[in-house]
Amino acid sequence: MIGKQKRKGITKWLAISILLALVSVTTILQAYSFLGVSTRIASTHKYIKSHITNRKQNTSMVTENASIQNDNIFKYLEVKPVKSTSTRNIFTYNIPEYNTKSVNITPKALSNTSQKKITHIGFLKVHKAGSTTMQNIFFRFGLKYNLTFVLPEKGHYFLSTKSAMPVAPGNHRDILACHSVYSRNLFGSVLPEDTVNIGIIREPLERMISAAYYYRDVWKSPLLVKVPRLNFIHNLVNRPHLYELKPFTKTKNAMGQDFGFSPTTSINDTDYIKKHLDLLKKDFKQVLVMERFEESLILMKRTLNWDLADVIYLKTNSHAHQPVILTPYELDKFKSTCFLDYAVYETFYEIFDKKIAAEGPDFINEVEHFKSVLQLVKDFCELGTRKLLKIAQSAWNEPFEVTKQDCLYMQMKELKFVEFLKRRHRELNIMYDLMKNYDRNDVLRAQRFMSKRTRPVHHMWKTI
Template identity: 50%
Template sequence: MMSRKGFYRGLVAATVLLVLCATLKNVWPPRTPGTRFDNKPKTVSVPTTTWPYRLVGNGNQDDIQINQDNSTYLNDNAKASLAKDIEGETHVSWFDMCSRKDDNDVAKIQQKVKHIMFLKVHKAGSTTMEYLFFRFGIHYNLTLVLPKNGFYVLMRDDLSDILPIRQDAHYDMLASHTIYNSTKISRVLPEDTIKIGIIREPFDRMVSAAYYYRDIRKMPYLSAVPKDNFISNLIRNHSVYDTNEFSQTKNSMAMDFGFPKGLTENMSYAISAYISKLSSEFELILIMERFEESLILMKRLLKWDTSDILHIATNRNKHIQVTPDTEDLAKFKSMCFLDYAIYNHFWRIFESKIASEGKSFKEEVEYFKTVLDSVNAFCRNVKEGDNFKVDGSQWNCPFTLTSRDCKAMEMDLDVISLPILRERHIKIQGL
């Protein structure tokens, strides 16, 4: 019979053997830095351009490999750095990723949606959004659908009004002015493209447009309206001054969303049918009056980071505040029945989306507003060479802004503009 002393010695030996086996399992076979536990290479999309953004820290742009399909991978040097970062040995600051705890987190930057169609709606904050998408496209080396001349794209059936691309390339994003046409869009953008639009309360949008297109763009039909009681005159005498079915002050949002001509206020079935079509094709409609909430909804939908949705509001045309009386408002709602149908429908959808996001949504919106205030304060007083660091949080990775980033957000024409974007496109595509 085994003695008690012998029994304990055997137990200790067995325990040591089990620990040794477990240790060998974790270190054998030896792993090559930058490989998964299943020996598949780690890959991560990163910015492949330093303008207007930059690779920070010790990053080396030569470590980035670009495939023919525009996908971006890290070479062995970058993979090794990434592997060390995952093990907690170093911090790869040059692509501004958050600290990762497991393999799944490495894919965060890969998961960002990059195939996007944004529908610009006149005088609804859409220029701010357009340049937000332009900055994102530059940051991630995306191919933008750009007009050859002017500001509009996809207005010709043969698509000859957009800058072409190489045969082996594809477009990634559209954010320029267009009249929504799902057929044309499907001809230029990938099948998995997410469509986003924006709307604004119709009366407020009309007032902003009326003053802007009268005072800045000098549109003849608006210049003809008496300046005294300008908005009231425009509404009460729209059959005299605003005679077109669609204009910048009459069902303008419906025009941008591609509504067919010939609809009347009593054609509720046809109007509802087209709005239902839009609902099925657009993943998200932003609302200008609730801009920060809209951006957080978009951020979550696109799997973007806080740094991707920073902005400085621009293109604001100051004018007197107008409050319509009951009669003018009723006439305007009848005049712009399509815009109100759009707005009311997508407002309800917007509310339901927010309700489904839960308590953390409101917290993230408040956090985002705080970040925006800090960023705007920095950019108002920024000097060349200044940096502004934003710490990481549960909603974003840490990031750093420079004076050039401020210029890009302010739409400085020396930093970002359609001519610069066209030049970039022609160079990348080798045209």
């Protein structure tokens, strides 16, 4: 009798061990094939602990129900953060504070440190408006604080509630940053009620020119490939009846489409256009301006109570093209064709300008400081001669570090990043199910079993 009970216990324990082993192997293979670096990836027990540590450090940033749930699942697993004691290959930079004393002010970045960071965000990813760089910022922020994303089951466009990957029971999604068309109902169906919506705009002609070259040369759009290359942009502008057959295309009212305007809208529907713009002004806490990108990020940082470290970036998804100058006649014709893009741009640019003016004299100083930090980050990531970059404390930021792993994430292509997050999403759901179906002692025994058979190695989440 005793022998049978012991055999039953061993079978159950081995079953759990096999489950953890499968997840561990999956994680290792995915990380190797995805990042393409020689760094070895940690075993599943360290992978779990890394997420648990982040969750415990940031429970104040998620809703109370989610915090209680996660604490119940992970409360018995403890891990100490890994700290490097080596001082080799490290640069520490002290950046000038740009005469903050001369204006006699208290920088907002440090005066707002007692406020919680906003972590429920709906980002409207507008085509060819710097939105891929913004998406990368939101993805890295979500990984850093162990948040959950709205991700489509297939592809990288989120177009309906049914297309979203499911979350574990009792959990919720925190950030939407994939391509989508704005709808109050759609965003509200997958994000918490206290979500802050962020958008981005770009001067319509510059956006159109960038999109035209990019989708012709990179995506090989059948419509754009047919346009004669000689006077390419002039052909698009002067002959919309030949090349812009649909109400919305990548080069015609694309911002209007992304912001949720109806495809049947005409230039004479002034009442509807005004009504929809009024709705957008209520729904969006902030709309960034690509031409004033650094200013936009500092304004967003203040709006969301983020740190300077949360908004650093490397420019991505840019495509060089020849400069284009339109005649006054062509410009008027283009404004008539892309009337929705201009309605969106002019409305939110005016709002943006007023918000910047209301920020006070320290705002420009913080923007200049931010540009200096970005240059250091760019040099660090491109040169590759040092392992760690340390940014010293200033009037606008606490000290923080940038690692080579951070550089890899900042340089990651959109489609790969989305697929990477999908795999992470599925693995987290597996972990939730595993914790739910087996008791604490079973999981701990299985972890000890796994730890004896897996060498401790550097893992991909340590620097996030």
